[in-house]
Amino acid sequence: MRYDYVVIGAGVSGITTALILAKSGFDVALVEKSPRIAPLIRGFSRHGVYFDTGFHYTGSFGDGEILDLFFRYLGLDDQLEKTPYDPQGFDLIRNLEAGFEFWFPYGYHRIRQRLHATFPAEKDAVDTYLQAVEATYHAFPYISLNTDAFSVAMPSGIHGPSLQQFLDRLTDNRLLKWVLSIHCLLHGVPPEEIPFTNHACIVGPYFESVHGIQGGGGSLVRALDGQLAKLGVAVYCGTGVREIRFAADRTLTGVYLEEGKNLDCRGCVSTVHPRELLNLVPESLFRPVYRKRLERLEETSSAHILYARCDSSLDRMARANVLISPHLDLTGLGADQALQHRPVYLTAARSKKARSFKAGLIAICPASIAQMSRWAHSVNGKRPADYVIFKENMGTQLGRYIETACPEVAGKIDWADCATPLTLRDFSHSPFGSLYGVKHKVGQHNPLPLTKAPGLFLAGQAIVAPGILGAVVSAFLVCGIIIGHCRLLKALRKYR
Amino acid sequence: MTDAEIIALINISLTEEFELKMEDLKPEALLFDDLELDSLDIVDMVVVLESAFQFKIREEESIRQIRTLGDIHNFVINKKNALLN
Ligand SMILES: Cc1cc2nc3c(=O)[nH]c(=O)nc-3n(C[C@H](O)[C@H](O)[C@H](O)COP(=O)(O)OP(=O)(O)OC[C@H]3O[C@@H](n4cnc5c(N)ncnc54)[C@H](O)[C@@H]3O)c2cc1C
Numbered sequence: 001m002r003y004d005y006v007v008i009g010a011g012v013s014g015i016t017t018a019l020i021l022a023k024s025g026f027d028v029a030l031v032e033k034s035p036r037i038a039p040l041i042r043g044f045s046r047h048g049v050y051f052d053t054g055f056h057y058t059g060s061f062g063d064g065e066i067l068d069l070f071f072r073y074l075g076l077d078d079q080l081e082k083t084p085y086d087p088q089g090f091d092l093i094r095n096l097e098a099g100f101e102f103w104f105p106y107g108y109h110r111i112r113q114r115l116h117a118t119f120p121a122e123k124d125a126v127d128t129y130l131q132a133v134e135a136t137y138h139a140f141p142y143i144s145l146n147t148d149a150f151s152v153a154m155p156s157g158i159h160g161p162s163l164q165q166f167l168d169r170l171t172d173n174r175l176l177k178w179v180l181s182i183h184c185l186l187h188g189v190p191p192e193e194i195p196f197t198n199h200a201c202i203v204g205p206y207f208e209s210v211h212g213i214q215g216g217g218g219s220l221v222r223a224l225d226g227q228l229a230k231l232g233v234a235v236y237c238g239t240g241v242r243e244i245r246f247a248a249d250r251t252l253t254g255v256y257l258e259e260g261k262n263l264d265c266r267g268c269v270s271t272v273h274p275r276e277l278l279n280l281v282p283e284s285l286f287r288p289v290y291r292k293r294l295e296r297l298e299e300t301s302s303a304h305i306l307y308a309r310c311d312s313s314l315d316r317m318a319r320a321n322v323l324i325s326p327h328l329d330l331t332g333l334g335a336d337q338a339l340q341h342r343p344v345y346l347t348a349a350r351s352k353k354a355r356s357f358k359a360g361l362i363a364i365c366p367a368s369i370a371q372m373s374r375w376a377h378s379v380n381g382k383r384p385a386d387y388v389i390f391k392e393n394m395g396t397q398l399g400r401y402i403e404t405a406c407p408e409v410a411g412k413i414d415w416a417d418c419a420t421p422l423t424l425r426d427f428s429h430s431p432f433g434s435l436y437g438v439k440h441k442v443g444q445h446n447p448l449p450l451t452k453a454p455g456l457f458l459a460g461q462a463i464v465a466p467g468i469l470g471a472v473v474s475a476f477l478v479c480g481i482i483i484g485h486c487r488l489l490k491a492l493r494k495y496r
Numbered sequence: 497m498t499d500a501e502i503i504a505l506i507n508i509s510l511t512e513e514f515e516l517k518m519e520d521l522k523p524e525a526l527l528f529d530d531l532e533l534d535s536l537d538i539v540d541m542v543v544v545l546e547s548a549f550q551f552k553i554r555e556e557e558s559i560r561q562i563r564t565l566g567d568i569h570n571f572v573i574n575k576k577n578a579l580l581n
Contacts, residue, residue, distance in 0.1 A: 159554050289513035289540040443552070445539050452536055 059205025137204025157195020
């Protein structure tokens with residue numbers, strides 16, 4: 001079989017890449033190691049409740065905003081029903097140390113007003129911060145479609161300032177700094193490490209607007225699947241790529257699948273974790289310096305995730321999530337601390353039946369995969385008995401912690417299942433089971449979409465940013481390199 | 497570190513990390529034309545120099561003017577001296 005391009009990994013970035021290339025007239029194959037596409041975001045059901053996994057809400061998806069435009073370009077819009085979060089408070093953020101809570105609104109004017117009202121002495125700091133976030137986010141290639149195609153370049157946050165440094169220059173108010181840093185939970189890099197530019201590009205969309213999708217990640221996957229079929233992308237699932245093959249002159253010739261099949265092609269876009277990429281290419285393909293660079297990329301933390309049933313509805317959480325942090329200090333984001341010292345992210349799950357009042361709760365709590373080293377060699381479905389006991393204990397402890405930190409749910413939840421860092425690792429085939437892949441961090445050079453191997457390109461959360469939007473933008477960026485930014489930006493502008 | 501030691505360390509790092517041949521590492525060698533590096537290699541060059549000499553390189557003007565291997569030698573020597581002063 002011969003294709004123009006083979007895309008490796010059918011997460012959001014890989015599927016989007018395949019769709020753009022197919023729309024541009026190429027013969028495309030998409031290869032996914034899991035039995036079905038998009039294992040990270042497809043969610044699952046237990047006891048009549050649908051639980052989302054890698055997708056709960058997204059920014060910039062309001063009518064006419066950039067993700068909405070991307071989805072219209074991809075032909076997804078008429079299959080997706082947006083569910084707006086509450087503009088007056090899409091996240092309830094709660095600090096236990098300070099006994100403080102704040103409904104974080106969206107829309108820059110609302111955020112400004114609310115912060116001014118809460119921190120009257122800090123109006124300048126608030127304004128400077130919000131202006132910088134907005135300007136930085138909108139300068140990112142493909143977020144602004146007015147970018148001159150010849151100067152598409154990713155802003156480099158490598159030299160800092162970090163978010164922490166940026167905020168330290170603005171104010172001494174610890175509580176305000178906590179409020180402006182808590183959304184580090186959306187990218188998994190603590191304030192002292194995340195470059196301000198990257199933080200701005202990840203929270204900027206949520207400051208614009210916040211939406212979920214009716215039916216959650218599962219609906220998004222069905223819509224993506226439908227478009228893959230419609231555009232004639234050949235999808236190979238349940239068989240990973242084992243090797244990317246090159247001729248003696250370093251020309252890319254194709255990929256070799258785990259099931260023993262060859263797919264010939266002239267180009268390849270890899271969206272897998274950079275560490276996994278190294279397993280797929282000949283040792284001599286990259287210079288030692290580049291191999292080491294990929295090997296040494298630091299990882300975001302993993303998590304324990306509790307999926308609970310809930311017999312009464314969690315009213316206020318229908319259109320808002322809850323972010324709880326025991327401390328003002330977010331250094332390290334807490335993955336290595338005792339459970340009750342870690343932040344936790346709560347979001348509601350919905351019943352599969354439209355009229356049922358039954359619902360559920362999902363609690364995500366940072367955790368390090370190193371704590372799981374005893375069972376590192378086990379795989380999903382075949383874990384030893386002591387792991388099962390550990391997991392049950394973890395579920396119980398996490399349940400108790402949540403009931404204390406969030407009394408609103410106390411007595412209402414009954415846990416249904418629990419995921420550990422090993423679950424995350426095995427379900428999404430990411431080597432360390434981290435929430436958001438490799439960090440974007442001051443001082444760390446993440447890989448770019450272009451590689452030194454002709455025909456081999458990279459996309460995915462490691463390249464641009466984590467999140468659905470980061471994954472989608474990484475796909476547009478890499479396809480812009482392949483088919484020409486001019487052509488792609490022009491095609492996108494038609495959807496404005 | 498003497499200037500000669502700095503130059504030797506740069507050249508050894510380039511043979512190990514970039515797989516360049518020692519005999520090609522003449523100070524007058526042009527990075528792009530003679531050593532066949534390209535713009536994608538700049539980041540890796542920065543990574544190699546930062547880890548060999550334990551300093552951080554910003555996108556300073558002087559790095560953009562680098563054309564030859566000798567320019568790299570001088571850049572690092574100047575940077576080291578500046579850090580000492
Ligand atoms: C618990 C959790 C909650 C989240 N919540 C949100 C949210 O609310 N909003 C949001 O925007 N983002 C959220 N995210 C982040 C978001 O889900 C990710 O950033 C995004 O989905 C990453 O997409 P990707 O395509 O880059 O990576 P992936 O989805 O990881 O895609 C890589 C794919 O490659 C496959 N693969 C690996 N090796 C091979 C191989 N050898 N051959 C073939 N295939 C291979 C993997 O199975 C995988 O499907 C969340 C993440 C987690 C973990």
